[in-house]
Amino acid sequence: MTTTDPSTTAREPQGKRRLGDLLFAGSAKGSGILILLILAGVAAFLIGQSFDSLSANTANFFTTKEWDANTRDAPAFGVAALAFGTVLAAATALVIATPIAVGIALFIVYYAPRRLASILGYVVDLLAAIPSVVYGLWGIGWLVKQLGPFYTSLEQYLGWIPMFAGPVSTTGRTMLSASIVLAVMILPIITAMSRDVFQQVPQAHREASLALGATRWEMIRMAVIPFGRPGIIGGAMLGLGRALGETMAVAMILSPQLVISWMVLQSGNQTIAAHIALQYPEATGYGVSALISAGLVLFAITLVVNMGARFIVARRKEFA
C-alpha cells in the first residue's frame, strides 16, 4: 500500500464498553503489574541494604568462605561456602527426588488401578501441605538415626567415589541427610507437575506407539516421556527453587561449617537460607547487611535457575 485514503481504511471496530469488562481487564492488568513491582521492590531492597556491608567488606565477597561480619571494624565475609552448600544441597535433593517423582507419576497415571491412583495422588498432595519445620523435626528426630547404618555401608562400598568418602559423621547430621529431607519435601511438586502433563498425553500418540507393537513401557518411553519432558523439567525447577530457599529443615538437620566440601557423608557445609536464619538473631555491626547480601546471592541463584529452566524448555519447542 502506498497511499491511505482515510475514508476507505477500515476503522478498528468500536465495541460497546462494558463496565464489567473494564473492571476485569483493569484488575487483571493491575495484578500483573503488581507482580513486577514486588519483584523489583525486593531486588531494590536487597541491593540497597547489602550495599552498606559490601562496601565495608575487607575480603572478596565471592571467594571468601569465612563469615566475620558482626563487627563495625573491618568485617571480612564471603558467600563462597554458603553458595556452594546451597547449590549442592538443592542439586542432590533434585537428583534424588526427580526419578522417584517421575516414577510415582507414571505409576499413578498408567499403572495403578483407578482407586489406588486417586488415593496415592491425594497422599502425595498431602506431603506438600506439611510445614517444613515438621520435616525438620522428623529429620533430626528420626531420619538421621535411621540413616547412620546406611551411611556406613555407603562409605564401605562406594567410598572410592570421592563424594562418599569417610569418615562418616557419627551424628548423621550431614549434607546427604539434609538433601534427603529436601528431596522428600520437593517430591510432591515434581510428582504433581509430572502427573498433570502425563495425563495430557494425547490418546492419539499413545495409540500410535501401541499400534507399532510397543509394550506399555515402550509406549511410555516413546510417547509419554518426550511429550511430558517440559512438564518434568518445569516441576523439577519449581522443586529446585523450593530446595534452594528451604530454611527450617536444613537449619535443624545440618551441623554447619563454613567449608566447601563435596563429602556429603561428613558433617559440614551450610546453605544460605539456613545461615541467614541462624545468624540473624545475633547479627550486630555489619551483620544484618551482610546477611542481606547473602540473600541477594540466593535471589540471583534462584533467578538464574529459573531462566535456565525456561531456556531448556523453550529449546525443544519446535518439536513440541
Place this chain on the structure above:
Amino acid sequence: MAKRIDVSGLHVFYGDFKAVEDVSMTIEPRSVTAFIGSSGCGKSTFLRTLNRMHEVTPGARVQGKVMLDDQDVYGPDVDPVAVRREIGMVFQRPNPFPTMSIYDNVIAGAKLNNQRMPKAKADDLVERSLRGANLWEEVKDRLTRPGAGLSGGQQQRLCIARAIAVEPAVLLMDEPCSALDPISTLAIEDLIAKLKENYTIVIVTHNMQQAARVSDVTAFFNLAGTGKPGRLIEMGETNKIFTKPEKKETENYITGRFG
C-alpha cells in the same frame, strides 16, 4: 508378507453393552477391503479388534475368533504386542510423534524390535519406507525436521511409512482421509493401490466414492436400531455391492435413501 484374516462369530462388548454382534468374514491377502456404514455402527470398533487395539479402551472385550493365517489372534498365550507388530494401524487423524524428527518417526516402530540397528541399515529402512509411502521425494532433504511440521496429508503418509517400516502383514486404516483435503486424499488413495501388492489392507471409510475407488471387497455394517449392536449386513465384491447389492438395507444406504 500379506496374510489372510478369518473372523468367525465375533462379538464386541464395552462393559455390558454389546457394540458389535456376530461378525464373520474372510479378508483376502493382497486386496483392499473397505468397511462402510453410518457413524456408530461398529465398523471402527470391529476394525480395532483385528489387532487387539480395542484392549486400550477400558472395559472392551470380545468373544469369537480371529485367525491370521493359521495363528489365533486371541489365543491364550498370544501377546497383543506381537499381534500389533504383525497388523499395523493408521488412524483417522495423522499422529506422528511430535517430539521426533521425520527420520525418527519412521524408524520408531522398527527400533522397538531392533535397538541397535546399524546406521546404514536404518538409513536404508527409512528411505525404503518413505518411498513405499510416496513421501521420499518430498521430505528427503529435511529428514531431521520435526514430523509435525509437515502438511496433514504428508503427516498421514509419514504415519503410513512408520507403519510399514515394521513390515507388518496387514494394514488397518481407520478413516485415514477424513481429516485431509481432496488432493491429499487422492495421494493416499494412490498409495493404497500400490500398497495392496504387498499387504492385506482393511480401510474404514465414510466416503462411499472412496470405497468404490480403492477397494476390491466392501463390507456394509449397520445398526439393528438405536442402542442395538452393529452387525455386518452384507459383504461382497465392491463392484457388486455398489451396483447390485443383495440386501435392501445396503441399497438404501449406498443410494442415499437411508433408513
